[in-house]
Amino acid sequence: MPKTSIPHLRREYRGRPLLEKGLPARPLPLFEKWFAEAVKARLLDANACTVSTLTASSRPASRTVLLKGVDAQGLSFFTNYESQKGRELARRPYASLLLLWRELFRQVRVDGRVVKVSAAESDAYFKTRPRGSQLGAWASDQSRAIPDRAHLEARLKYFEREFKGMAVPRPPHWGGYRVLPDLVEFWQGRENRLHDRVRYKLARGRWKRERLSP
Numbered sequence: 001m002p003k004t005s006i007p008h009l010r011r012e013y014r015g016r017p018l019l020e021k022g023l024p025a026r027p028l029p030l031f032e033k034w035f036a037e038a039v040k041a042r043l044l045d046a047n048a049c050t051v052s053t054l055t056a057s058s059r060p061a062s063r064t065v066l067l068k069g070v071d072a073q074g075l076s077f078f079t080n081y082e083s084q085k086g087r088e089l090a091r092r093p094y095a096s097l098l099l100l101w102r103e104l105f106r107q108v109r110v111d112g113r114v115v116k117v118s119a120a121e122s123d124a125y126f127k128t129r130p131r132g133s134q135l136g137a138w139a140s141d142q143s144r145a146i147p148d149r150a151h152l153e154a155r156l157k158y159f160e161r162e163f164k165g166m167a168v169p170r171p172p173h174w175g176g177y178r179v180l181p182d183l184v185e186f187w188q189g190r191e192n193r194l195h196d197r198v199r200y201k202l203a204r205g206r207w208k209r210e211r212l213s214p
Contacts, residue, residue: 012084025209034101038106047067049098050100053092054094056091065079068125074175077176078126078174079174082142084142108186110179111179111181111183116176117175126174127167133150137174138163140152185200
């Protein structure tokens, strides 16, 4: 079998050790440290994260979004509330996020309940978006079937005319979600596939930290 085949695609992971000594009692400070290091390393789309939800038939569904907020409450992203993920979160308000920083041999998994951010918070973020992205939020019926690309471009032109000469308001169907973590796992790639895995679990308002076998 040629070495370019899938079974032969491998490399050794030589990340820095992730040891218990010096780790914080709560996961957020470590997440913020890792995220800052990913940004400092100028990784492409360091805030990209996979969001996994459950469909009505209990099948997992995943897609990539951009993380747009981290605070003491949790991690936030913005999307169309009527998209597939929006409908799934309305039915079952739980999600799993995964951030992968390949160049640093790191990934972080965040599981938890999901709530909508306030309208004021959604408005504030929407105002920071480029105008084209604001118009795109109106033009796209996210996750719905459309006849062709021309249909989407025609809708964009319609809203360009509709909001010409004025600030674009936030669509009522568009806004933010915040994942309230109850499980956060930090994964650091190490040699010989003996990776470091440290998991934080929230129970009765207190975080418990434990090491997992790779």
